[in-house]
Each structure stands twice: as C-alpha cells, then as structure tokens.
Amino acid sequence: MSSGQRKAAREWSKEFEVEGHLIDSMILSRIFDRIMDLGGDFEVLEFRIGKRKTDYSYAKLLVKARSEEHLKVLTKELHQLGAVPTEYEEPTLKPAPQDMVAPDGFYVTTNHPTFIYLKGRWVEVEGIEMDKVIVVSPDKERAICKKLRDLKKGNLVVVGERGVKVKPPERPREGVGVFEFMGSKTSSEKPAAAIIRSIARDIHAIKKQQGKVVVVAGPAVVHTGAAPHLAKIIAMGYVDALLTGNALAVHDIEYALYGTSLGVRVDDGQPVPGGNRNHLSAINEVYKAGSIKRMVKLGILKKGIMYECVKRGIPFVLAGSIRDDGPLPEVITDVVKAQDEYRKHLRSADLVLMLGTMLHSIAVGNMLPSTVKVVCVDINPAVVIKLMDRGTAQAVGVVSDIGAFLPLLAAELERLRGS
Amino acid sequence: MSSGQRKAAREWSKEFEVEGHLIDSMILSRIFDRIMDLGGDFEVLEFRIGKRKTDYSYAKLLVKARSEEHLKVLTKELHQLGAVPTEYEEPTLKPAPQDMVAPDGFYVTTNHPTFIYLKGRWVEVEGIEMDKVIVVSPDKERAICKKLRDLKKGNLVVVGERGVKVKPPERPREGVGVFEFMGSKTSSEKPAAAIIRSIARDIHAIKKQQGKVVVVAGPAVVHTGAAPHLAKIIAMGYVDALLTGNALAVHDIEYALYGTSLGVRVDDGQPVPGGNRNHLSAINEVYKAGSIKRMVKLGILKKGIMYECVKRGIPFVLAGSIRDDGPLPEVITDVVKAQDEYRKHLRSADLVLMLGTMLHSIAVGNMLPSTVKVVCVDINPAVVIKLMDRGTAQAVGVVSDIGAFLPLLAAELERLRGS
C-alpha cells in the first residue's frame, strides 16, 4: 500500500491504541469483532505482544469508516472496549442546563474503571457506577460519577467519548476461587459441594485480609428454612452488611417469634393452624416495640438474621417495595433514599453474595463497579442470566436451592474458621 | 349414639354450619380435609344437598377436638373455609392500643368476601383485601378493612374469629371464558392460540358490559418488542388503568424516541452503536420536558404505551423500586404512597391482566379480592406459581413469551371489535 493511497483512506479513519493483557482477557477479540459487526475495516499498525504472561501487550490500529458519521459510531464503540485515539484530547465539557438535566450528548458511564484526560494526565473517575454521568470539578482536578437527578445547573458534564478511557476488567491470573473455577457461566449440573467449598474459601480469604463481604438476600432464605444458617454466618463474622427488603425481615422475625414462615412451621414443614396471621402478628409486634432494634433491646427478639445483625452491630438496609406488608418501621419506603443507603454500604465491597432475590440483586448489580466479585445463588437460572444481561457480567451464578445451599455453606465456613 | 354419650363428647366439640355450592366448589372437601389434617374428628349432623345444580347445599357438623386449645385451633381453620359456629355471636372488639398497633389476637383478613355479625345481622366488610385488620365503626353499622399502619389509637378492631364469616369463591357455572377453560392451572403445553382467543373474549365481554380492565405490566413488554401491541390495545379502549413501574415507562419512551430498548433496535433486533446510552437519554428528555404528560403535550413523545395512556386519559401509576434508573418525574418513589395509588385504580376492577412482571403482579395480587379475575402471562412458570402460593388462588397462568403473545392478543381483540 503506497503512502498516497493511505492518505486518501485516512479521511475517514483514525488511529487507536489499547494496552493491557489484550489477548488472554479477550479485549482485542472484542475490539476486532465490534469493528466488523459495524461494517468498519481496520489495519493493525503495530502490535507488541507481551512475551510472558505477566507482560502487557500494546496494539495500534488504523480504523476505517465509510463516512464521518460512521467513524463517530466506531469511536463510540471502541471507547467502550478500552481503545482510545492515539492523540489524547481533553474531553468536551458542557454545563448542565438545569438541575437534574444533562446537556445533549452527555457521556454515559459503564461500570468499568474510567479515566478522564484533564490537564495532560488521566484522572480516574470517582465512585464509578453504570449508567451515570461524569462531572468535572471547575479546577479540572477531579472527575466524579453522578446520577442525573443529582446534577446541579452549571455542573460541568462530560459530553461524548473524547478524553475518556475505560478499562474493562482483566481475567484474574492466579488462585482457585470460585471465579476462576466457574468462569462467568452459571452452574448447570456442576458438582454442588465443590462449588460451595470454593465460595467458602473466597469468603474466608477475603475476611482474613480485612476485606468486605456484603450479603443481598430475599425472603426465600427464610421460607426455605435457611434463616438459622445465614444467622450463623453473620454470627461468625463473615458479613459486613445486609441489604434486603421488608419481606426478609418480616419473615425472619415471624420465624424467630413463632417458628413459622408464611404460616408454615419451618422446622418440620407442617402448616400451622392460623399460621397465616403470624407474619402480620410479627409486624404488629415490631410496631409495638417501635423498631427491630428496640425489639432486640427489650429481649423480645432473641434469634435469627435480624437479631444477629443488631447484636453484632452489622448494618442492614431494608428497602421498601410495592409488595410490602406493613412495612416495618426501619424500612426506607422512598426507593431513591433506599438506593443511596444501599450504595453507602456497597462502597469498597470486595465480594457480594446474592441470595434468592431478583429485585435486590439487579438493583445492587447496577451499583457495583465491575471489579467487585459477585456470587448470585438462585433456583431460577433466569435471575443469573438477567443479572449478566443487565451489565453485571462479572457475576458467577449458582443455580441451587437456597434451603440446601446455605446449610452447606455455613458448615464449610465453620470448618475453615476452625482450621 | 345415645344423647348421654354425645354430651360427654361435646365438652370439646362445637357445631358448625356452612352453606353454598358445597360440593362442586370443593368447599366441603376442604373442610373435612382440614379437620383430619389437624387431628380432629367430626360427625355430619345434617346435610341437605342441593338437588339441582342451581340449589345451595347446607351442612351442619359436630367438630370434635382433643382439648379446648385444639378446638380453638380447629375453629380458626374452619373459619377460613367459611364454616361458622351455629350459634352466631358478636365479634370481640378491642381498641387499638396506639396508632399503627392492633390489639393482641387481632383478626387477619383473607381476600374473600367477609361478613361481621353486628347487631343481629351479617354486615359485609368494606374494601376487603388480604392480610389486613377489620375495624368496626363505633355505631356498629359498618366494618372496614384497614392496613395496620392506618390504624388509629382507639379504633375498634375485631379480635379472634368469633362473629366473622368468610365466603370462599365458588366456581363460575357458565360460560366459556379462559377461567372455565383453564381451571386454575397454568398452561403447560396447552394450545396457545386457543388460550389467547379465550382471554380476548373475556376482555371484550367485560368491556362491552362497561366493566373495568386493569393492566399490570413490566419492562419485558418493551424488550420483547410488544410495546406497539399493548399501545394498540390501549388505543382500542380495552384498558382502564395501567399499573407499572419506572422501567416500562423509560424503555417505552426510549423505544418511541430512538427505536431501541436496552440499546437493542426492536424492529430488527440489531444492537445499536452507542445504544446503551439511549435509556438514560430518554430519562434526560423527560427531565427536560418536566414530565411524561408534558412531553406528549409538547409533541416530543408521539407513540407508544405511555403516549396512548396520556392521549386517551387512561390513568397510569408508576411505582418506584430499588432498581430504578432516574427515576422519571411521575414515578411515586415512596412505596407506601404507590400502593395507595395502585389500590385506588384496582377498586371495582373486573379483570386484571398481568404481563411479565413478578414484582408488580404479586403486589397487585395482595390488593385484590378473590372475586376479581386475574390472568398472569409470563415466560417463567415460577411467577404464576408464586402468585397463587401468595393467596391469589383465582389467577389463571399463561406460560408464554410476551413478545409472541401480545401481537396475537391485539389481533384477536381487533377482530372482536370489528365483528
């Protein structure tokens, strides 16, 4: 190809670079795929492959488009995959025209670590979360991830992809945790005991290193008889925060007070006469005491998940939902406020364990950077699939019965703690 | 049995009566079953079977227990099934000890029509809903179903089952609607076209008689490409209210503005470059306009589900949830308020059509008397099973792909309207 020819072609072309463990983390594959999917063309101008697995690789591509518009489209997409134009430019910043409204063309975040090119250097965006906007401080020293509804008129919002770089997660290279074990697939006919052991090892290792484990759970934990086992895991000190809703708390307290969940006696599985009223009775008892915390203090609530949280000072957040009975006094009925509370406790989490709840799992998935480990346990494979489709691609799904899974996990954690 | 013997036995026994289509609606079966399950015994003292299918039957039973406590248990259970002691008594009423707190032993409602024996007559409870309490007016003229949190200190609350009678629903006896067709089972390998035709006939017949049809829907309606079909059903006048959440509205508006849902172009299924930002962009447009209604007024929103609702003045309620992006201005973020709004529109509904949403379906199920027809369509059979397990036993479940179901339903309704 003569240099003259290339010149002509360059009219709708642009050089990009990308760096990292390009091949074994599949980043380059995705970049090439995407260009082709979109009808673009490319040439590899330079490619330095890490000779050893600990080395980084570097690639420079000439991406060719059919039109200026097409090139813009390609740029947008490559951006998502971590490729940036070789000539770094400062981002376009536009002021928010009014409170809660971003300027047209505003940049929408992914959940990957993100950097903004400001005053000649790449500044990492603080508090990254998917589907938010980026606001740059007036002195251009900081870049902050913000919800649309938190925008103030005049905030400097990043518009377009220019000057923004994302870093998709790389595959971890060592270790034998469940993440290496499972890849990012759901467990379909995999050996249950082996999976549980590997999750236990991950949780144990994180806690040993003062890491943070957050549990997201739904009422199925109680219905399936697993409440004492989750309570025990909390009592052993493996949980740093519990994010859930009204239903888990109500049924946990129902079980603690009356031995039933949804009116079924959990210990022997018999429906209890008049048991249908127990969950409302439990709510009434909480109302009477004023709060769950006071119930514990008054000695009325003596066991269970909520009890262990209160006793050990483990923070819990009960988010309201449209299907709540009651709801209990500690429930945050405004969902926007509940989101903020959830967010607070997810900050700096190392591993999130999701147990039998589609609603809260997807909500939490939306709030997590892609660097946080996520294990999602549900008897319904659709929950895990949805979680990944919604962008929490790092999640590991375990299709299992919570009622059989949690006793085995608790026993394994106990064994690890003793050893 | 000599009368002497009976006397001895009566120490822990009690006479009950029950009336209705006892056999073909399985009420009597359930009563006998329940007594036996609980280790009780019984004798049929009197049984008048309706000679013809339009006649009522009447049964009087002597129920025998092992102890006074056991008899109380049996009484509680029989009560749920519509059997009342032969000697009618006024209910026990106790004042609520404080706001939001019921007296101990308070009666918990079912979702069946319920009557209170007050001043010598059976008074029907107003606004019956499951898992609530019953408050009797000071003049004992009215009985009202109330949420725990709406109780005021001093309200006269019914305690125990005495003086309360419930009327479990009877099987409808005529007709060829989907309810007769399906029984109360889920469609498992049933002919899809036939089911859809029978649902359409039910909806059409109800609207012809000025009945009220409420649609409860989740965002899967938009993702699966069915939004134009639901919009059309609304445009044809078949829907009286739409109960949903933030996500359906966001994706419907995303689709109306950009042709995508979750970034996938709905019409040809291709992912759109940069499409991941469309749903946030849609939210930003609503914020800019101020509300969905203003977007329609300003001519920015020109089609779709929300557009048809606004244009035709069909009320819609957007309930907030913990997983919301935005949320949109019209979303009621406080779930307790959202429940009240839902409730308002469910009042006097004749048929509720639930489309692809577990969360809102269970919420709505909790608010409905058992006399309202419910059709629940979901690709996941667990949604329907859960709905019924939670007490909405009258629901008919259709396990189908919303994206294939709604076009066929819309076409069938159009055909019926034309004919």
Added chain:
Amino acid sequence: MSSGQRKAAREWSKEFEVEGHLIDSMILSRIFDRIMDLGGDFEVLEFRIGKRKTDYSYAKLLVKARSEEHLKVLTKELHQLGAVPTEYEEPTLKPAPQDMVAPDGFYVTTNHPTFIYLKGRWVEVEGIEMDKVIVVSPDKERAICKKLRDLKKGNLVVVGERGVKVKPPERPREGVGVFEFMGSKTSSEKPAAAIIRSIARDIHAIKKQQGKVVVVAGPAVVHTGAAPHLAKIIAMGYVDALLTGNALAVHDIEYALYGTSLGVRVDDGQPVPGGNRNHLSAINEVYKAGSIKRMVKLGILKKGIMYECVKRGIPFVLAGSIRDDGPLPEVITDVVKAQDEYRKHLRSADLVLMLGTMLHSIAVGNMLPSTVKVVCVDINPAVVIKLMDRGTAQAVGVVSDIGAFLPLLAAELERLRGS
C-alpha cells in the same frame, strides 16, 4: 316430582351410583363439576354421608343429557371418575380383529384400580396401567391389562365403559409422611430440610415393613456430585431396584475410575485436562471387561452406584435412548424390551423416587398404578408439572438441586437406621 314426569325425563337420563370417601377425597366434586362442564344436568336422588370419617358415603344421581349421544359422552366421563350405572351390566367384549389391533371403540384404561363386571361379580383387572386395553379370559374369570402391541387376534377386548368400574385413589387418612405434608403440590419455597426429613421417614418406614422402593435416576445425579450419596443409600439397603439409562451408568463408572463426570473432577470441581475423553474411556473399559458385572468381578470397578448394585445384587435396568454414547453392553437398546424390564421391577413397588430425569420419570409414571407413592426431585419445576399432567397425579414434586438434596437425604436415612 311425579313418576310420570320422571319417565319423560328418563329418555335421555340414567342413574349412577358412586361410593367411597366421596367428599374428603373430592370425588363427588369432580363428578358434579364434570357434568356441568359438559352441559349436562343432574339431580341427587340419594345421598348417605358417612357420619364419621371412617365411614363410606354413597350417592345416587340422576344424570340428564340433551341427547342419546350426549348421554354417552357423560357416561364415558362419569366412568373415569368412578361412577357406574346403577344397573350393573356385563361389558361388551369384542375379539381383536388382528394381532396388535383392538376392535373399534375399545376401552382405554386409567391408572386407577379397575373392576370388570363378569358373571355377576366385580373382578379386578390385573396389572393395571394407564393407556392400555383390557382383555377378558375366555372363561370370564380374569381380566388382564394389555398393551395394544401384545394383543393377539381373537383376544376378547372390553369395548366401551359398560361393566367397567374405576376406583380413583382416596386421600390417605393418617400419618405424617411427605404425601400428607405436601399435598400433591410442588415444593415452591418450602423448607428443604423438613421435606427431606419427611421423605426419609417414608422410605425408612416402607423398608421396615418389607416394602419395595424403586429409584429412577438420571445422570445429573453424577454430574452434581451426588453419586457417592446414592451409592450409600443403596449400600444401606434402602433401594430394591434402579431404573435408569446408559448415561448414569457411564458417568458413574467414569467417576469411579477417573474421579470426573463429563470431564469435570467432581471432588473439587476443576475441569481435568483431557477430561473430555474420560467418559468414552470408561465405555471402552466396560467393553473390554465385557459388562459392568464383570468389571466388578474383575476388581476394576470398586465403588459407585453401579458397583453397589452389583455387589448387593440389586437389579438395575439400563434403558437405551437416542442420545446414548456407546451404549454399554448391559443397555437394552430396544425400547420396547426396556419398557418390559422396567415394568417387571415396578411391580408391587410401594414408593418410587425419581431423581433428575424427565425422560425416565415420565416413562415410569406411565407404568405405575395411581396407588404407588411417587416422589420426583428435579431442579426444574416443569418436570414435576409434566409428570402430573401426564396422569401421574399422585406424584409429590420437590424442586431442588440433586447435588444438595441427596447428601442430606443419605444423612437422614443413616440417622434413622441408627436410631
């Protein structure tokens, strides 16, 4: 009603009688329902209700039809539900016109106990199974259930419902086994530990009374790591026959020889390099030895499900299927022969435990009288629903992960055996 009026009405009417625990087993409900569903009418001529729960009830009905044809239809249906015309008649018998072909209008069996009115008495049909025909011996002393393909030219086949009486199963009245516990519903969010305990109690009680327990299992038992636990249950003497296919045997032997299932090491869940060849290698080893039994004899196969069966002389049947690899020498590749072998081992079974296999479970369901207890464990609720839809209505479904379920069941059985 004067006798003159009745006469007129009788033109298209007929008297039926039915006996049993009519109400608490819901038989009468179903009869009334069915008449109404089909547009018929009825009058209750006589009704003697069992005064106590151990008494039988008796009902005599006058069933009215719109036409002779309609009456035939009603008769057919009532027959299925156990109602017989009050005037007993001998059945119509017609010779089979050729081998494998039944005369037109032949009677099709249900899986309920069935009786034929022969020479003035009700003779029970031998070997009842659903969807078969009934052949009467030339001396009219016996009635035998036969497959169409076993019919010989000239066999006397029952035609129509006349002279046939079926006895739908009655609800068991005592006990605390899983059947009473669960009703005939699937476990949806039920306490897993309690369900498992109650299944264990049932199995243990049956074996204590020299009853017969048959296990029907699929390869998921091995994939999920539960093979050692099923092997242990067999070793403890709880299983009288194992009905399965090629895949379970192949993977069980793969696991015994190499520690893997489908190439994944079961004990720690790691994929084994080259593991994909292990299952074919296992097949090759069996071919080399000549059979599974010889492998055990030669000391090559030393543990696992198949090993325990061979060692303890527990019969196993491996039925061929279109998806088999190999198949192994002991596999019966002709499915008709395999059915006959299955049938042989199901004779006089008291409880059948189905583990993770839709194919074999439905096959076995078809072969069982409705009086045999069936427990079906699968992570997919659709399997249980299908089993019941296909007529095995007595089945109890447990939606759970086999890999977590079987270890708990084995432990519970061990505990019961020790106690």
Added chain:
Amino acid sequence: MSSGQRKAAREWSKEFEVEGHLIDSMILSRIFDRIMDLGGDFEVLEFRIGKRKTDYSYAKLLVKARSEEHLKVLTKELHQLGAVPTEYEEPTLKPAPQDMVAPDGFYVTTNHPTFIYLKGRWVEVEGIEMDKVIVVSPDKERAICKKLRDLKKGNLVVVGERGVKVKPPERPREGVGVFEFMGSKTSSEKPAAAIIRSIARDIHAIKKQQGKVVVVAGPAVVHTGAAPHLAKIIAMGYVDALLTGNALAVHDIEYALYGTSLGVRVDDGQPVPGGNRNHLSAINEVYKAGSIKRMVKLGILKKGIMYECVKRGIPFVLAGSIRDDGPLPEVITDVVKAQDEYRKHLRSADLVLMLGTMLHSIAVGNMLPSTVKVVCVDINPAVVIKLMDRGTAQAVGVVSDIGAFLPLLAAELERLRGS
C-alpha cells in the same frame, strides 16, 4: 534470553503453532487462558497478525511445563484448541485389540473439522462427530471417524494427540442471519418478532442455494397447537428431513383424525369428553392400516405434519424412547439403529431447527459437526444451556413458546417465498 538459558528451559517445553483468524475468533485467547489455568507458562516466539481482517494470523509459542507429565497435559489441551507442535509427526496408530474395543489412550474426537498427518500431509477426517475414535485406513490414505461399537479387531486407531490437528470454527464474517444477530447466547428478553424474521431469512437463503434444512421436533409442537404451522412449512418445501420420535407422530395423527392432542381439542382448547382415549385410538388406526404411509395412501390420514412428509416424500425418522405408547410401526425401537438413521439424514445438513425437545436435540447435537448451524427453540432455557454445555456450542437458543413461535415463523417464510 540467551540460547543457553533457553536450552535448559526446553527440557520441559515444546514449540506450538496455530494459524487462522486468531484474534477475532478468540482462539488465541483461549489458548493463553488454558495454559495459565493449567499452571503452565509460555512465551510468544513469533506473531504475525493479519494486517487486514481477511488475512490469517500466525503464532508460534514456546510452552513451558513443570514436568514431562505436565507437558503432556498441556499438549492435550492445546491440541483441542487447534495448536499443533511445530514439528509435525505422524500419529501413533494401534490396532483395536478386539471388536468394539479401542486401544488404551485412544484419541477422542471433538466436533470440529479434524486433520491427521499421514504420509507428509494433513488428511481431513471423514464424517467427524464428537466423542468418537479415528481409524486410519491401512494404506494411510484416509482417516475415518468411527463409533466405538463399530470398531473391528485390528482397525488402526489413532492414539494420543500427536499428528492430529483440529480447527475450531471461526466466527462468520458477513451477513445478517440470526447467528450474527444473536451471537451464541440465548434470547432473554429479546424482540421475538425480529428473531423470528432473522431465522426465516436464514432458512429461506439456505433453501434458495439448494441447502439442506433438517427439523428436529417434539410433541410440544402438537400440544401447543403449532402442528398446522409446521405442516405448512413442510408443504412450502422448507424442510428436507424430520427427525422426531413416536410421540409427535402419535399426537399429530390424533390431531388430524380427532382434532385433539392429549385429549384437548386444539382449535378451541376445550377438553373433549373421552378425549383421553384418542391418542391410543390413533395408534390403533395406524396399526390397522399397517403404517403411517399406508394410512396416507388409503386416504385415512389427510392432513398434518406426518401427512405432508409422506405426501411430499420428505424422509422422517421416528426414534423409539422408553416412554413411548404403542409405539407406531414406523418407529425404530432399537436406539442404536435409530441413531444411524438420524445420522444419515443429518449428513450435509446446513441448518438444523430444533423445536421443543430436549431428548432429540441433545442426541442430534452429538451427531453434528460444529460447522452446522443450529437453532434451538424451547420455552425452557435449560434445554439450550444443556445443549451448549454438551458441546453444541454453535447453537443459537430462542426461549419462546412453540405455539406462538411457529405461526409467526410460517407466516414470515410465506412472505419471503412470495416476495
């Protein structure tokens, strides 16, 4: 790195090469991943990246192991991914020690195109299928894929990976068919209409180029009311072979003769009195006629799936299964023979459409080279996941209701044919 150092390292190392669209088909990623997963190390000795997307890439790696054993393990694994040692060697061939038995260490095939290095050139293996062995002809001119059970004593069987090269499939680079559209993921909340249109386009395009379309179907096609639509697709000439079992044929004939499927009238969904006997009656009619083909010839069978096959001379294979009623005369009750028949019709298939049957879909998946397009439609997502887990990784899964899917597909194909 000095050449001295390298020499030492080479003791447990080996050079491999691999060629193809290494990056955009993710082959290189998988190779690097696998080496690391297994605790090996590597160095990239040479890497020529295709400058343009139509160019091939080439990589030469030095793979390092901890021991000779470890190196063997790595070699085995790299082999599966298409990497071969740079020094080509002839394969080890060992004679089969007896009929049906392969020599120890025999090579197990994948479903990818496979080549054997014989007499200095790469010879493609004929009839490749997964989990089989490779037999080389005595003159070393041909290599043939064989089932274990077809091995004859003395056959030259390939042992180990030496001299074997597999070619994992590359991503197709052009086009807008469903395969490009969906990637290899299941449709979860994807627009149904768009998916159906793209499948129709693929089928239409294949038939236009004289390609071969095979349909694999289960009885759910009939139960869900879709039989007339599949019949129509056959009548339009879009199907070259139908692979199914006894149940589809029985229920299709039941529907053609009596309008019911499993006793439910398909056209209006009403259960038909006495309908439970219809499927056995249908079997009896076939027995009477002698075969399905004769039923058509005699004018007894006049419509439906089987009728269209017979009328148009489209071959169909009915494979027996343990759950069959009857089975029909044309059913091949020996599953090994049935597999051979299936295989015959799958030869040179371009697209296989699997409709509502886990059993036959997995069986067929096992018989297909990875180069054949597979679309699997089922309401149960587990079917698709299992199909892929079992090695049919190229399959595209559509989670939908067959009864709603097939009418839309038939309509779309009709539209395409007309246009």
